Amino acid sequence: MSNVYNINEVAKIFNITTNKIRYYEKKGLIEPLRDIDNEYRKFNDEDIIKLQSILLYRSIGLSIKHIKDILNNSSNNNYLNHFNNQYEIVNSEIHKLTDIRKSIGKILDNIYEADDCSIDNNILHIIKHADELNKIRDNWKDKWDFDNWATSYDNDVLEDRGALKIYKNYNLILDNVYKLTIDSEINNPYILEIGVGTGNLVSKFLNNDFAIVGIDQSRKMLNVAKQKYPQLKVRLGEFLKIPYNDKCFDIIVSTYAFHHLNSMEKSIAIGEMIRVLKDNGKIIIGDLMFESKEDEERILKGLSMEQIEEINDEYYSHIDFLQDEFKKFNKILKYTRVDNFNYIIEMK
Ligand SMILES: C[S@@+](CC[C@H](N)C(=O)[O-])C[C@H]1O[C@@H](n2cnc3c(N)ncnc32)[C@H](O)[C@@H]1O
Incomplete structure (x- = not known):
């Protein structure tokens, strides 16, 4: 027989707020049953497993919308589509953040080493260069299909x-x-x-x-x-x-x-x-x-x-x-x- 948990117990199991659980329910990711007498939510083992999957998917940055789609369609193609999308997003972010870190490092070197009057210009020049690089990277499109x-x-x-x-x-x-x-x-x-x-x-x-x-x-x-x-x-x-x-x-x-x-x-x-x-x-x-x-x-x-x-x-x-x-x-x-x-x- 499946165990039954109330919302506070579930929140405790995952160390999350009850609001977060209500939010996932509102977004249609989970549908716990309701007690006939008092309308309180009742979570069974299946809900717990689903909630664990949702939290894990969230931890790698998948959006609520995409998690919902994955939960509704566990075909190989659908998984591939979502995880490739996420791979692309994460990779782009890594590139962008790495460039930003490099720029800030250069800016710090400038602040430590440059004379006062050139600082402002140098800072903006470094940021502009990184921004342009990032735009070129993001703008490449496959126009050959x-x-x-x-x-x-x-x-x-x-x-x-x-x-x-x-x-x-x-x-x-x-x-x-x-x-x-x-x-x-x-x-x-x-x-x-x-x-x-x-x-x-x-x-x-x-x-x-x-x-x-x-x-x-x-x-x-x-x-x-x-x-x-x-x-x-x-x-x-x-x-x-x-x-x-x-x-x-x-x-x-x-x-x-x-x-x-x-x-x-x-x-x-x-x-x-x-x-x-x-x-x-x-x-x-x-x-x-x-x-x-x-x-x-x-x-x-x-x-x-x-x-x-x-x-x-x-x-x-x-x-x-x-x-x-x-x-x-x-x-x-x-x-x-x-x-x-x-x-x-x-x-x-
Ligand atoms: C003409 S095909 C050549 C495929 C294979 N290398 C060969 O010699 O038969 C060009 C391939 O390069 C890929 N490609 C084009 N631009 C690319 C880019 N900027 N980054 C990664 N792959 C790219 C295309 O998607 C396509 O698969």
Whole structure:
């Protein structure tokens, strides 16, 4: 037989106020029975278990509305949806708060060290810089709708129907990125793939027992990758907000993904990759690039309107720009040309 508790007993069990319990009831999260004689609430064991779940979900920041939805629908998809949402929210907050902490640290250094007259200006300048960085991070949007492309992506790569034939060397590029990674002198590297997509590159590492995790900003791409390679660990994540702590990985790899960032975003992404990379770590990226602005202009002259439009829909890198960006971190960038548009860059 189920135990019965009154509201005060329940409040005591969880060390919460009776008001909080009434609030959850008002919001429709719990529906305790009422005593027929005095209308007092009566909680059974099921209510207690439900209340415990609600409090635990609250403790990781889930909203009342979302908790209600989880309690009403415990399908795998619904869980995935809510926990991915929450993962994204928490990750964004961590990035934002980390930047704010960094800024306040810099401000404190300024106050301790600067002469009085420059303090006000410096403080505002530091805050403005952090604010701008945060806005760029938050404003990145998937304007290509990768979710919608996820199930047909592998086939489209095979057919390579675009005007530029950017996938004609797809397998060669993935193979070369893989080879460069395993040729590195790092023993048992922990690898991160960014923009893992449907998992075609990651599969090479998995097949050879490398420790690798894949992040992507598209949930549907992650679903496809996970279906194809159930053993793969995936996380929702972006170049601009990599959801890992500092110095986690030995090597970062990526193919056909970096060109979805404009120059400003690329520069932030480079900082992000270096942040999560261990000292002496490596970055190997296969992607669409030109050696320089001049190189782009020269190549564009020989292309059709349709091909130029295809290029303008994305942000092909200029390698000389990337070299300058990596130089800011004292890193050297080597590159190899695969075809007119595809290059492999290697930072070590
Ligand atoms: C053209 S697909 C390439 C997929 C896979 N890397 C491959 O080589 O087949 C681009 C992938 O990068 C992901 N992507 C694009 N921009 C991204 C970003 N800013 N952060 C993380 N992933 C991104 C997309 O969601 C998509 O899965």
